[in-house]
Amino acid sequence: MSTEPTDWLIGQSVPRVEDDRLLRGAGRYTDDLHVPDALEVAFLRSTEAHARITSIDISAAKAMPGVIAVYDGASVVDRIKPLLNAEELRVPPGIAALDPINKLQPAPILATDEVNYVGQPVAMVVAETRYLAEDAIEVIDVAYELLPAVIDVEAALAEDAPLVLLGEDDNIGVHVRHGKGDTDAALASAAAVITETFSTQRYVCAPIETRGLVAQQDPFTGSLTIWSTTQTPHRVRDHVAGAIGLPVDDVRVQSVDVGGGFGQKGILVVEELLVPFAAHDLGRPVRWIADRFENLTADAHAREQVHHITLGADADGTLVAVKDHIVVNLGARNMVGLVVPYNALCHLIGPYQVANADLEATGVLTNTTFTSPYRGAGRPEATFAMERAMDRLAVELGIEPSELRRRNLITSEQMPYETGLLDRRGVPQEYDSGDYPAMLDRAVEMIDVPAVRARQAAEPDRRIGVGFALYLEMTGLGPFEGARVEVMPSGRVRLYTGAPSQGQGHRTVFAQILADTMGVAFDDIDVLAGDTASIPYGVGTIASRALVTAGNATAQAGELVRQRILEAAAGVLEANAADLTIEQGIISVTGTPSVELTLADLIRSVPKLAGGSGSDGLGETSYFQPPNYATASGAHAVTVEVDTATGRVEILDYVVVHEAGTIVNPVVADAQVIGGVGQGIGGIMSEHLRYDENGQPITSTFSDYLMPISEMVPEIRMDEIVCPSPTNPLGVKGLGEGGAVGPPAAIANAVEDALRPEGVSVLSGPLSPGRILDMLRDSEVSR
Amino acid sequence: MSNLDPSGPPAAEPTARHTITFTVNGEAVTAEVESRLLLTDFLRHRLRLTGTHVGCEQGACGACTIQLDGQPVRSCLLLAAQVDGRDIRTIEGLAGPDDELTAVQQAFADQHGLQCGFCTPGFVMSVTSLKEQTQATGQAPTEAEVQDCVDSSYCRCTGYVNIRKAARQALGLPVDVPVSLDSTSGEVSE
Numbered sequence: 001m002s003t004e005p006t007d008w009l010i011g012q013s014v015p016r017v018e019d020d021r022l023l024r025g026a027g028r029y030t031d032d033l034h035v036p037d038a039l040e041v042a043f044l045r046s047t048e049a050h051a052r053i054t055s056i057d058i059s060a061a062k063a064m065p066g067v068i069a070v071y072d073g074a075s076v077v078d079r080i081k082p083l084l085n086a087e088e089l090r091v092p093p094g095i096a097a098l099d100p101i102n103k104l105q106p107a108p109i110l111a112t113d114e115v116n117y118v119g120q121p122v123a124m125v126v127a128e129t130r131y132l133a134e135d136a137i138e139v140i141d142v143a144y145e146l147l148p149a150v151i152d153v154e155a156a157l158a159e160d161a162p163l164v165l166l167g168e169d170d171n172i173g174v175h176v177r178h179g180k181g182d183t184d185a186a187l188a189s190a191a192a193v194i195t196e197t198f199s200t201q202r203y204v205c206a207p208i209e210t211r212g213l214v215a216q217q218d219p220f221t222g223s224l225t226i227w228s229t230t231q232t233p234h235r236v237r238d239h240v241a242g243a244i245g246l247p248v249d250d251v252r253v254q255s256v257d258v259g260g261g262f263g264q265k266g267i268l269v270v271e272e273l274l275v276p277f278a279a280h281d282l283g284r285p286v287r288w289i290a291d292r293f294e295n296l297t298a299d300a301h302a303r304e305q306v307h308h309i310t311l312g313a314d315a316d317g318t319l320v321a322v323k324d325h326i327v328v329n330l331g332a333r334n335m336v337g338l339v340v341p342y343n344a345l346c347h348l349i350g351p352y353q354v355a356n357a358d359l360e361a362t363g364v365l366t367n368t369t370f371t372s373p374y375r376g377a378g379r380p381e382a383t384f385a386m387e388r389a390m391d392r393l394a395v396e397l398g399i400e401p402s403e404l405r406r407r408n409l410i411t412s413e414q415m416p417y418e419t420g421l422l423d424r425r426g427v428p429q430e431y432d433s434g435d436y437p438a439m440l441d442r443a444v445e446m447i448d449v450p451a452v453r454a455r456q457a458a459e460p461d462r463r464i465g466v467g468f469a470l471y472l473e474m475t476g477l478g479p480f481e482g483a484r485v486e487v488m489p490s491g492r493v494r495l496y497t498g499a500p501s502q503g504q505g506h507r508t509v510f511a512q513i514l515a516d517t518m519g520v521a522f523d524d525i526d527v528l529a530g531d532t533a534s535i536p537y538g539v540g541t542i543a544s545r546a547l548v549t550a551g552n553a554t555a556q557a558g559e560l561v562r563q564r565i566l567e568a569a570a571g572v573l574e575a576n577a578a579d580l581t582i583e584q585g586i587i588s589v590t591g592t593p594s595v596e597l598t599l600a601d602l603i604r605s606v607p608k609l610a611g612g613s614g615s616d617g618l619g620e621t622s623y624f625q626p627p628n629y630a631t632a633s634g635a636h637a638v639t640v641e642v643d644t645a646t647g648r649v650e651i652l653d654y655v656v657v658h659e660a661g662t663i664v665n666p667v668v669a670d671a672q673v674i675g676g677v678g679q680g681i682g683g684i685m686s687e688h689l690r691y692d693e694n695g696q697p698i699t700s701t702f703s704d705y706l707m708p709i710s711e712m713v714p715e716i717r718m719d720e721i722v723c724p725s726p727t728n729p730l731g732v733k734g735l736g737e738g739g740a741v742g743p744p745a746a747i748a749n750a751v752e753d754a755l756r757p758e759g760v761s762v763l764s765g766p767l768s769p770g771r772i773l774d775m776l777r778d779s780e781v782s783r
Numbered sequence: 784m785s786n787l788d789p790s791g792p793p794a795a796e797p798t799a800r801h802t803i804t805f806t807v808n809g810e811a812v813t814a815e816v817e818s819r820l821l822l823t824d825f826l827r828h829r830l831r832l833t834g835t836h837v838g839c840e841q842g843a844c845g846a847c848t849i850q851l852d853g854q855p856v857r858s859c860l861l862l863a864a865q866v867d868g869r870d871i872r873t874i875e876g877l878a879g880p881d882d883e884l885t886a887v888q889q890a891f892a893d894q895h896g897l898q899c900g901f902c903t904p905g906f907v908m909s910v911t912s913l914k915e916q917t918q919a920t921g922q923a924p925t926e927a928e929v930q931d932c933v934d935s936s937y938c939r940c941t942g943y944v945n946i947r948k949a950a951r952q953a954l955g956l957p958v959d960v961p962v963s964l965d966s967t968s969g970e971v972s973e
């Protein structure tokens with residue numbers, strides 16, 4: 001790398017280049033794009049949780065004013081292939097050796113004879129405006145014959161449970177069991193054993209910008225351009241091309257400004273195939289933006305899990321065995337396979353060493369909306385179970401919970417650490433680096449456990465409690481991400497990558513990396529992420545992977561271009577490439593400061609140089625394939641006070657100590673963590689996507705589905721430790737998800753600690769005032 | 784900003800048409816609108832002022848906040864036909880393309896008060912309104928007013944901490960709120 005370390009932008013809080021435009025209202029989000037004569041779409045969705053469709057009549061809708069086309073299941077069944085998120089459903093060989101169940105259940109594009117959840121698309125109207133399209137939806141006649149619906153996972157697992165999906169043998173979509181040692185024997189001889197059932201309720205990513213896309217067919221070539229809110233543009237390209245039978249090169253997907261994703265925009269839904277199909281079929285641009293009702297009821301849900309967990313320990317608190325049966329509510333179909341169940345399974349034990357484990361995950365179908373990963377993707381749910389169980393074990397043994405944790409942590413001397421389990425790729429799980437004891441010590445000191453205990457003793461009438469949550473996150477999911485770096489005719493440098501931003505600041509952070517690598521001025525770099533026409537392959541921004549994969553690809557491609565620049569400049573300056581340096585985009589000869597060449601001069605002369613190499617540009621594409629996960633970690637500590645009269649839980653202090661390798665932009669990184677904490681607080685305190693017993697979603701607006709507002713998220717006191725990752729040249733780890741993993745467990749631990757004098761058990765969220773009062777009442781009854 | 788030349792309703796639109804005249808960001812506009820057209824859709828798709836965002840159309844998220852006669856309102860809860868004779872200001876009316884950012888916009892940049900930026904215009908309009916109100920009355924905003932102001936919109940990205948800092952900077956208050964380890968219920972003070 002070329003510039004002096006003191007000038008390095010990596011590690012500096014460079015202000016974001018994104019902000020000026022966004023602050024002026026000059027962003028370009030999908031629904032902002034003005035595409036002349038674009039038609040708009042409205043969907044007719046199932047009103048029933050499970051039913052047979054006996055008839056659909058779309059003739060009246062077709063005759064409505066302003067309607068261009070109406071499609072039902074029958075009209076598309078032979079024209080669009082059903083949706084299978086194949087990338088997520090793949091089972092790597094190592095996992096296949098565990099003999100898992102992973103049923104392939106393609107989603108019908110529009111329902112033909114059966115609907116399996118409320119919100120499932122049944123018909124699509126394309127009209128001149130959304131208003132006119134919705135008018136036409138009103139006059140479509142669908143007759144349903146109701147079938148028994150199953151909403152609850154335990155009911156779905158019952159022997160005589162009705163089938164969620166007709167034609168399947170049972171309601172199990174996914175199953176895997178994995179472990180090590182002899183768990184039953186270890187539990188039988190353990191000095192202390194605790195068993196409990198902890199669960200996480202269903203919630204929704206709910207980015208403030210909902211999912212949407214605009215598709216336009218080129219009248220000359222017939223190719224399709226799609227502007228989309230997706231987190232994974234290349235996957236959308238491949239799916240659209242495959243589903244409607246276009247060559248993949250004739251579909252271009254462009255991510256524009258995107259208003260948050262968090263996982264919901266990381267998997268494909270049928271609407272994303274239907275809208276491009278309509279543009280192709282009608283030869284006119286077509287737009288669809290989900291409204292909030294669609295977002296909450298008919299786009300992916302997340303998080304609903306039950307953990308039947310058992311921990312065994314010696315009398316001194318040394319863990320000897322962990323057993324957990326994880327039951328995941330998948331919704332109406334197995335959409336993303338082992339992703340969430342296996343993530344939960346292989347992150348459950350986290351930073352602790354334990355010789356024996358027996359972990360089983362069952363993904364259960366119910367007549368509810370399908371589910372996707374949501375920030376953390378199984379880790380918040382697993383951490384909730386494990387860290388709640390650790391607190392129970394501490395109480396059982398009479399050990400301070402933070403001390404019990406300390407006794408069981410993997411130490412930095414043990415790094416890299418093999419857990420004895422298989423990771424998500426099906427290879428031996430290895431934590432690359434970290435210092436969990438240092439992290440915990442810092443959190444214990446910051447939250448000041450002795451002071452909280454003294455306060456509890458001094459003020460026995462108040463209900464104050466302290467809670468911790470420790471977790472790991474194996475970040476930087478492969479298999480690859482790419483970067484193309486190109487010196488443009490103006491002399492500016494462009495970076496193209498498949499990993500778009502939904503708010504993470506890629507235009508700034510990737511430019512910092514490229515400026516350092518190439519010796520180009522930060523202001524001379526433009527980052528264009530998520531356009532399939534500018535780089536042929538990509539995965540996307542999911543699973544805390546963008547910085548690790550695209551960041552390192554950027555550094556690789558930047559270094560290759562720097563070499564090309566030096567070689568080309570050597571020819572122009574008639575100097576030795578080894579004597580040249582690039583600083584702030586100016587090439588000079590060491591020791592001869594009068595001789596200089598700008599990148600603009602160079603790129604203008606390179607293709608025209610007599611006797612040139614024949615490769616006329618200054619551009620390179622490089623792909624980075626991470627050899628292993630970069631394992632980030634965090635310790636959250638919180639004190640709360642519970643008002644037993646009102647049920648209100650107040651967060652008095654919230655501390656995060658995190659570790660995510662080399663930090664490229666500290667302000668951006670801290671804000672990612674805090675944003676995750678905010679979502680985690682929402683999840684444990686108020687959010688709950690609820691169904692009634694018939695499968696009707698009853699929290700279908702933002703007035704019923706309660707997201708956190710500012711006053712619910714306290715100031716967050718932060719500290720960090722840094723253990724650069726040996727898995728990649730930049731030493732970085734992902735931290736997009738981590739912040740969301742800790743809050744549910746830490747806050748629930750603190751609330752149970754506060755309410756211990758009342759005998760309250762905290763088994764699940766949300767910890768809303770009403771539920772806290774219920775818990776207090778229940779504990780009185782049982783006492 | 785100029786040439787606000789709104790297209791009218793589509794021919795197929797069945798609801799009644801109204802001619803409205805109002806000002807937006809200081810410019811007079813006359814337009815024909817259908818009865819049921821939401822103000823958000825009118826601003827965004829007919830006037831192409833897309834800086835006002837739509838997060839729910841349920842009056843809950845605040846992303847669509849604009850000023851109507853100087854007061855912050857949810858534009859998704861208004862019909863275009865209702866703004867006849869009124870004065871509207873949107874995010875585009877704060878700083879022109881070549882102007883410096885306003886103090887409120889700059890505070891959001893300084894404090895990293897935005898990530899995806901989708902909620903940002905709503906917050907900026909709310910904070911701008913509070914700032915203008917305090918300037919007009921000469922009274923510094925109370926803590927309760929600041930809290931109400933930032934509680935008025937959802938942000939799903941930032942966890943609000945930096946939005947509060949941005950609001951405080953913009954309103955001339957100390958940016959950092961000291962962490963008080965006591966509850967706000969005030970039963971016991973130490």
Ligand code: FES
Nearest residue numbers: 838840844845859
């Ligand atoms: S769009 Fe108006 S409040 Fe959400």
Ligand code: FES
Nearest residue numbers: 898902938939940
């Ligand atoms: S910055 Fe994304 S919703 Fe607020």
